[in-house]
Amino acid sequence: MNDDFSKLKRKIFLQVVLIAIAAPLLGVIIQRLLIDGLFQASFAESIVQFFQNTFNMSYYEALNIYQQLFRNNKSWWLAGGLFLLLLLIFYFALSRMTKYFNEVSSGMELLLEESNREITLSPEMDFMAAKLNKVKSILEKRERDAKEAEQRKNDLVVYLAHDIKTPLTSVIGYLNLLDEAPDMPQEQKAKYIGITLEKAYRLEQLINEFFEITRFNLQTIVLNKEKINLPFMLQQMADEFYPMLTPQEKQVAVNAPDGLTLWGDADKLARVFNNILKNAIAYSYENSVIDISAVQQEGNVVITFTNRGDPIPLQKLDTIFEKFYRLDYSRSSNTGGAGLGLAIAKEIVTAHRGTIKAQSTREHTVFTVTLPSSDA
Numbered sequence: 001m002n003d004d005f006s007k008l009k010r011k012i013f014l015q016v017v018l019i020a021i022a023a024p025l026l027g028v029i030i031q032r033l034l035i036d037g038l039f040q041a042s043f044a045e046s047i048v049q050f051f052q053n054t055f056n057m058s059y060y061e062a063l064n065i066y067q068q069l070f071r072n073n074k075s076w077w078l079a080g081g082l083f084l085l086l087l088l089i090f091y092f093a094l095s096r097m098t099k100y101f102n103e104v105s106s107g108m109e110l111l112l113e114e115s116n117r118e119i120t121l122s123p124e125m126d127f128m129a130a131k132l133n134k135v136k137s138i139l140e141k142r143e144r145d146a147k148e149a150e151q152r153k154n155d156l157v158v159y160l161a162h163d164i165k166t167p168l169t170s171v172i173g174y175l176n177l178l179d180e181a182p183d184m185p186q187e188q189k190a191k192y193i194g195i196t197l198e199k200a201y202r203l204e205q206l207i208n209e210f211f212e213i214t215r216f217n218l219q220t221i222v223l224n225k226e227k228i229n230l231p232f233m234l235q236q237m238a239d240e241f242y243p244m245l246t247p248q249e250k251q252v253a254v255n256a257p258d259g260l261t262l263w264g265d266a267d268k269l270a271r272v273f274n275n276i277l278k279n280a281i282a283y284s285y286e287n288s289v290i291d292i293s294a295v296q297q298e299g300n301v302v303i304t305f306t307n308r309g310d311p312i313p314l315q316k317l318d319t320i321f322e323k324f325y326r327l328d329y330s331r332s333s334n335t336g337g338a339g340l341g342l343a344i345a346k347e348i349v350t351a352h353r354g355t356i357k358a359q360s361t362r363e364h365t366v367f368t369v370t371l372p373s374s375d376a
Contacts, residue, residue, distance in 0.1 A: 010124075019089055100125060107132045111139060149322065164206045167199035174199075223265040223351055230294050230301065231256035233266070237273055238292065241281060248286045252277070256294035262301045262373045264352050269371075272345040272356075273303070276367045279342065280307035283365070296373060300354075305367040312360035320358060321346040345369075 047070070051062035100122065107119040107129065119136065121129040174196040178189065231254070238252040245251060273292075280290045284307035291306040312320065321342050349356045354371040 016093075019093060104128060104132075111136050145322075164203060167203045167206070170199040171196050171203065223268065225263050225265055227261050228264055228266050228269065230260045230262055230303075231258060233270060234273065234292050234294065234303075237270065237277060241277060244278075244281055250281060250284060250286065251289045252281075252292060253289050254292045256292075257296075260294055260296060260301065262371055264371060265348075268348045269352070272348050272369065273305075275342060275345045276305045276369070280305050280365070280367070283307065284309040297370075299373055300370050301373045303369045303371070305369075306364050308364045311362055312358065312365055314360075317358050317360060321356065 047066045048059065048062040051057050051065055052059060055062075057065070103121045103125060107121060110117060110119050111132065119129050119132045121132075174192045178184065178192055178196075184192075234254045234256055238254050241252060277290065277292070284290055288308045292303070293306075294301060294303045296302075346356050349369055349371065352371050354369060356367065356369050359366045359368070
């Protein structure tokens with residue numbers, strides 16, 4: 001910061017030096033030309049004649065008044081002139097200083113304007129102009145990001161509404177069939193009831209995602225930390241996904257050393273791992289294995305989820321953790337959600353003072369979660 005102000009300090013220093021040099025010179029000029037001029041014979045005669053003509057005084061009366069007003073008060077006239085000079089110098093210096101404040105104030109007003117105008121200040125204030133322009137760029141980016149997130153949210157509401165209509169239509173259709181054919185064979189009836197139940201579960205999932213959209217950003221993450229048996233949690237979670245894995249002949253392999261623990265909110269971290277694994281299963285190839293590994297590294301626990309599937313484009317790796325972002329909107333009916341899973345995962349991991357990142361190549365995609373192993 002001191003280096004930033006160096007140019008401004010030099011400018012002000014030069015101005016102060018010039019004022020310090022100019023002030024005595026102006027003082028001498030005031031004394032020689034103005035103050036001393038009041039007591040020269042020609043000026044004295046003019047004043048005396050003015051009093052004589054204006055007030056009908058005699059020469060000696062006018063001369064006496066002149067001496068009382070001017071000659072006898074020479075020191076006061078000199079002090080008054082110097083005081084006036086100091087006022088002018090102070091006003092000039094104050095004007096120069098407030099000029100910088102006015103420039104900064106105008107620059108701050110531009111921060112609130114929706115324009116592409118660049119903020120410019122005096123050359124000695126270039127560092128401040130650069131910082132104001134940086135703040136302006138950050139604010140504009142945040143506004144763009146907020147608008148994009150809102151647009152993604154609106155798009156997802158439309159997609160989810162469309163997705164809700166599909167299972168709802170199926171539920172109504174099969175229930176109508178069951179209602180219109182009470183004598184339907186038991187085997188066929190059981191089949192239709194099973195399909196209806198499946199569609200109803202899908203409908204419930206989509207409705208829950210609607211609630212997820214409305215709840216997101218409205219709740220503050222509160223952590224209830226405890227000691228977590230990480231291998232047990234990961235294996236239990238993998239077992240819960242068995243029904244989803246079986247139809248596509250996928251498997252989940254957990255590799256974590258016994259006794260590996262960490263401090264955290266078990267429910268919320270389970271949600272993190274659940275969201276990542278669900279995403280890995282949805283976008284992995286059939287007949288493939290999703291690998292989950294956990295290791296201790298320098299006071300942290302590193303958990304990786306590796307799946308083999310289509311790679312995530314490089315330009316999308318930085319945005320997959322944004323809220324309401326989905327890799328493939330066209331797959332929303334089968335694998336998609338509200339685009340909140342990874343965003344919520346990042347929020348929870350960050351609340352634990354950890355990090356989450358993704359890497360993707362042609363061979364595999366890896367999600368890495370790093371969490372402190374202790375609550376220190």
